[in-house]
Amino acid sequence: MQTIKQYVEENKQRFLDELLELLRFPSVSADPSYKEDVLNTADYVANKLREAGAENVEICPTAGYPIVFGEKIIDPSKPTVLVYGHYDVQPADPLELWKTPPFEPTIRDEKIFARGACDDKGQFYMHIKAFELMIKSDSLPCNIKFMIEGEEEVGSSNLGLFVKANKERLKSDVVLISDTSMISLENPSLETGLRGLSYLEVEVTGPNRDLHSGVYGGAVANPATVLCQLIASLHDTNNHITIPGFYDDVLSLSEEERNSLNEAPYNEDEFKNDLGVKALWGEQGYSTIERTGIRPTLEVNGIWGGYIGEGAKTVLPSKASAKISMRLVPNQQSDKITQLFKEHFESIAPEYVNVKVTPHHGGEPVVTPTDSVAYKAAEKAIEESFGKKPIPTRGGGSIPIVALFEAELGIKTVLMGFGLDSDNLHSPNEKYDIANYYKGIETIPLFHKYFAELSLEQN
């Protein structure tokens, strides 16, 4: 532990500067106009892997953005850890809400503000620096492989093919991902599950053209009004989702499981104050921790139709649309839920409009075992560097590829995230605490150490 702390201490400024440089690339995978920047980011990551001591570093082309691979095999008989991360980021808009520009990282009260600061540049880069540390201090205890992709924020559309085609090259004993959050530095936690996702777009069409709302209003269905009525009908008064069969496959937890989950520190007033809301909302019969962890949801991510410019336009629009995503929990299947939504939404559409449902992408929910060697290694690593055993939690977000790795590579994943829920992921003013960044770099080598040791004991 001393060598680790010392190395981090001696290199902290450089570690920070390199991350800031990485954050300056506007690697927005959802927006084609950033194509060059996304590709340049892949180059940067590949170079840093080489500098840190990785071998066989390659920018692997895909039908979309490339995947950066690199590895260090010290002894084929030793266990191998596959580190996954993503160098692409969410769109930054609404830009006007950023205090400082999203791609000009700025440090305020010990926090780095930039799009991608936490999700996921700040977090995957900790692994490259921890790897550098283990190489330089000649303490790498196991084999390590890196797979950093550039399409996570748009559904990892090409990662599946890559994994299928490179099973040998990616062969490992566990996947290690830092792309989630912990409760706090005082209350470190480890996520033991993630929600799945079904993301789609709906379009409601009324008349074949925009109409004058005075001449036609009252006699022709307004697709914006109808879209609102359809969306409103998707939740009942208890905020249950009304899609027939939606909950059929939901894995319900035992009382004990629910209780231990609810033991995680949570202060409702702090939670409300942080969000600036007077009251919370959610499915009746469940706590906030359960609503975001073990229950599925349906959210409108975007809605638009008619005249949305300055001033007034008295138009009865021809179309109205919405982007809707559902978070899924263990045992639900993304494709099945997408299909259930499509059938239901089409079935409730009144005859005076046409509806179109277009699936975007999805991902399966996962549960990671807490009795595995890898989980125990993460637990010990955190306990040593934080001085406190981590609390097992369920993450509300989705990392679809976790299920993919399990299916294709037959290995489990450990979600060792160092972010905070307050890091504004996907929001303006995304940030990452410098303390968490350094703490992560200190903790990761301990994970590799204990994973190697415990794997040995096991055999």
Next chain:
Amino acid sequence: MQTIKQYVEENKQRFLDELLELLRFPSVSADPSYKEDVLNTADYVANKLREAGAENVEICPTAGYPIVFGEKIIDPSKPTVLVYGHYDVQPADPLELWKTPPFEPTIRDEKIFARGACDDKGQFYMHIKAFELMIKSDSLPCNIKFMIEGEEEVGSSNLGLFVKANKERLKSDVVLISDTSMISLENPSLETGLRGLSYLEVEVTGPNRDLHSGVYGGAVANPATVLCQLIASLHDTNNHITIPGFYDDVLSLSEEERNSLNEAPYNEDEFKNDLGVKALWGEQGYSTIERTGIRPTLEVNGIWGGYIGEGAKTVLPSKASAKISMRLVPNQQSDKITQLFKEHFESIAPEYVNVKVTPHHGGEPVVTPTDSVAYKAAEKAIEESFGKKPIPTRGGGSIPIVALFEAELGIKTVLMGFGLDSDNLHSPNEKYDIANYYKGIETIPLFHKYFAELSLEQN
């Protein structure tokens, strides 16, 4: 009638070319970026008035866009007609739906396609050409005043002050407006009433920032979902508006009045086919003609919130907004309805969101008497030029200033419109039939002739 027909025949091409030139000005009053174009349009109109023979032509400044005034007083003892029109137009978007650019007027099958072709450039310009005709043929039978404004499409915000300040100058016996439609050239009609308007914007705010829909989804109210629920609740299952007191002041018509209204030619299948809808929608218990004529409505003119760009973003938005307008019928008051909406919308907002209701503008509904000299003159004029007595109809649109003239100048208005409901007002591919344009120019001098004659008889 012969002189009229002959003059129109001899000048048809020039009449058309001048209108096309007028239509090339993108005089969009709602969008500040067109300011220069709107002002240039006012100059063009003023010059054309002068060329036609108007005196005291002036571009009268207001706090917004100027009002073009001009007049010809042949004999103060003779009756005076005040012609009103507007040279501003609706925004042209969505641009991609225009077959030819909105400000490059194009003629296809005897129709002029351009923004403003019918509303209102094509219609008010008929009056300038008819005036030219009466001057050149020395047949102007009464005094005439022109007041062409530039802010009708944004609520005529400054016209009220101008009228109040210029009562003497505007003193007339009747207001003549061509800014409405008739059923068809085969079934000419005259509008005897117009709906009022209350236009406002609502904003629903949930959390103080956009949130990650995975981390927070399910535990925090989504303002887009809530906005949909609130909008959905504004109509009941019979498509009645649910705002308490909304219908209190509605003037209901007698059976005879309703029957005569429903005698207007209307073919439901043609109506549906033209709009491309399988079924119609509207308030239970009323016909399409009643729904668009004598009943109030509530329409969503625009809605937006969250991520509406390309691709997917898993965001739980902080805000969602909508532009909503209500069409009012005789006896309802714009301010009162706006207030009722505001109070109701705020009262139904759940505690987990904040709502803000911002009134845009409004206008009062009007009924024009069918027993007045002016109406009879219009009736005779149309009967002579169309060979058919006009059918009295109720217009669904709103021309707020009609009520203003009645209040401030104490005179009634005649709505002699030559447009068609199928002219795509406020929509892409707005058009005006060349035949209607010429027919209007032929009919207007007859109105002045009979108005002068009948006024004389009356005294």
